[in-house]
Amino acid sequence: MSEYLPPSSESEFENNFKQIKPLMNETEAYYESSRCLFCYDAPCVNACPSDIDIPLFIRQINSKDPLASAKTIYDSNYFGYACGKVCPTEVLCEGACVYNHQDVKPIEIGRLQSFATGKAISTNKQLYRLPASNGKKVAIIGAGPAGISCACELKMLGFDVDVFESKEKPSGLTVHGVAPYKITNKEALDEMDYLEKQFQYKVHYKKAISSKADIDELEKKYDAIVIGFGLGKTSMINIPGEDKENCFGAVEFVEKLRMSHHKTAVAKNVIVLGGGNTAMDAASESARMGAEKVILAYRRSKEEMGAYDFEYDLAKGVGVKGMFSVSPLEITGNGKVTGVKFIRTKTVNGKLENVAGSEFTETCDWVIKATGQSKQVELLKLMNGVSIDSKGRIEVNAETFQTKNPKYFAAGDAVSGGQEVVNAAAEGRKAARGIKKYLTK
Ligand SMILES: Cc1cc2nc3c(=O)[nH]c(=O)nc-3n(C[C@H](O)[C@H](O)[C@H](O)COP(=O)(O)OP(=O)(O)OC[C@H]3O[C@@H](n4cnc5c(N)ncnc54)[C@H](O)[C@@H]3O)c2cc1C
Ligand code: SF4
Known part of the structure; x- marks a missing residue:
């Protein structure tokens, strides 16, 4: 029997979906950061798919410089705030923290990460200076973690970037999928606003790329195209009665x-x-x-x-x-x-x-x-030469994230078949570097 009553207002909803990793205040963050041993060859870093220099950002919090700490985090992961809240830290960085071997609670790395990046977001701190445009244009399909991370990195590399997003809001499943007790809509979207202002890529909302004509236009206008559109609807189980109401x-x-x-x-x-x-x-x-x-x-x-x-x-x-x-x-x-x-x-x-x-x-x-998401296979068939494996995942070069059609790059769930926000964010960034290699060789 559930202990919860159906919420009838926003405040009751928030109460039923209390954050499981609430934001730390200054004192909590300072105290928690002081417990870190700043390990050499830190196992927490090795366990992070986005290679954040965790001991360094924790030390910067401890030196009362959360904005420098935020920069350390964003230097490796543009979804720094979201990942602090939604990452399965229990099996990644925090699961690898040396304190686990000493029967001591591991450092709350995720909450510290959101504390520092939250300071940069709430003060709208400009952490980066964009280089002059190199004149090359890249289109990104999908404003999820893979697409937005790729957009940020491409802007840092001097590219002009247009993102095409079928929905009204950015961040993909971070705001449309992840459980509300991990991150609120406001938190997810505030980080997106911050990134959009900081990196000045253009997102075209409610613009699905869905037809051959859409694809032909992208191919004509852009020097490279990034597929960051994730997965599709829930798969059918193919049993009788699946079409019933409810x-x-x-x-x-x-x-x-x-x-x-x-x-x-x-x-x-x-x-x-x-x-x-x-x-x-x-x-x-x-x-x-x-x-x-x-x-x-x-x-x-x-x-x-x-x-x-x-x-x-x-x-x-x-x-x-x-x-x-x-x-x-x-x-x-x-x-x-x-x-x-x-x-x-x-x-x-x-x-x-x-x-x-x-x-x-x-x-x-x-x-x-909850039987898995389908792959966007029909859409992929419109992209000449972009190949998929037997499970419908896009085949890419593991380093550059370039597909079999050299003009196309792909990252995130559409490539992995479904992982975590941090993986999609890390791959989006790598795809941007792959594009640089391809377009400036
Ligand atoms: C229910 C659920 C809960 C999850 N919980 C967690 C969690 O707690 N922690 C965690 O780390 N990960 C979680 N994940 C996984 C995580 O959300 C994904 O791995 C991650 O969002 C993948 O990023 P992506 O950019 O590849 O795709 P997505 O986040 O799916 O983003 C793709 C974007 O492309 C857009 N798009 C799709 N088709 C088109 C088109 N034709 N034209 C234009 N735009 C298009 C979509 O609208 C979307 O905005 C969860 C996933 C689900 C389904
Ligand atoms: S393993 Fe734990 S104690 Fe060591 S640097 Fe990482 S967070 Fe700090």
């Missing part, structure tokens, strides 16, 4: 929740299908929106779930119940969802098998499918 994808549910907050109605009885981090988010968020019963149903065992342990703990902490080794056979109901028919499963010689005669039906009003 059966929908987790990514679509989470986006609606992030955009409409307390105005999103959530049913009393929810079943979430899946065992990844998105399933944990959708289940947690349903419970925090006041759903009375939320079941997370996964076809394999708890140990085999793809989700991080801390994400499952967060869901359990708000009353979500796990149901393991069950596979959905059918979404039941007459027009609207009334339940899910499951069959129990077992693993035999590493293969998942259904247990004959073990079918049962669990009632619910909503089914949320």
Whole structure:
């Protein structure tokens, strides 16, 4: 049973979705930074996909110079504030901190990072000077972490940059997907405003690149094109009843929740299908929106779930119940969802098998499918020579992020198939350097 009542105002929504990594004040940041051992060859840095000089930025906080600290962070990661809040630090930098070996709480690197970058954002500190234009133009498709990071780095390298974004807001899944108890909409968008002012790339909002004509125009006008459009809608599971009312994808549910907050109605009885981090988010968020019963149903065992342990703990902490080794056979109901028919499963010689005669039906009003996002394959087919692998991921050179068509570069989820904000941000930056190499050789 969920402990949350459905929020009926913005303040009730904020209360149900209290930040799990709230911003530190000066005293907290100073105290926490003083605990850092400023390790040589620091393991926290080796664990960071964006190679931030963590001991240096923590030392700068400790020297009461948060703006210098912010510069150290942005020098490596343009999503410094967002990453401090949304990164799975438990398995990255903080998970690698030497204090873990001494039974002492690791340094709260993520919160320190957001503290320092938050100072730069709130004071609108100009940290960079842009070089003169080199006359070359780059188009970026998608204003998510990959696209925006690439735009910032390209501007620092002297390129003219136009970003084309199908939605009204930048930052991609940072504002449309990540759980609201990790980062608020305002926080995500304030960092985007800050970057847009600082680096002066142009974002064309509500401008989807979707037809051959759109692509031809980009190819004609620009010297290079960056694919940063992430993934598509939730994939179908292909079982009967998936088209019933009140059966929908987790990514679509989470986006609606992030955009409409307390105005999103959530049913009393929810079943979430899946065992990844998105399933944990959708289940947690349903419970925090006041759903009375939320079941997370996964076809394999708890140990085999793809989700991080801390994400499952967060869901359990708000009353979500796990149901393991069950596979959905059918979404039941007459027009609207009334339940899910499951069959129990077992693993035999590493293969998942259904247990004959073990079918049962669990009632619910909503089914949320967290069964992965589809790839934007149709759009990619319009881009001559851009090849994909058997899983629909764009094939790129691992160093330059150039695709098989030399004019196209790609970064983020469209390449990895779905990782974290920090990975997309790091790849966007590398793609910008790849473009420099290509256009100035
Ligand atoms: C529910 C959910 C929760 C997540 N939680 C976390 C988390 O807690 N921490 C974390 O680090 N990561 C999290 N992630 C993963 C993370 O958000 C992504 O890895 C990251 O956002 C990928 O960045 P990207 O730029 O490649 O793609 P996206 O963020 O998807 O951005 C792509 C952008 O391209 C735009 N676009 C798409 N098609 C077109 C088109 N045809 N024309 C123009 N624009 C287009 C989209 O509107 C979007 O703005 C989560 C993902 C999901 C789905
Ligand atoms: S490993 Fe921990 S103590 Fe060492 S530099 Fe990194 S944050 Fe500081």
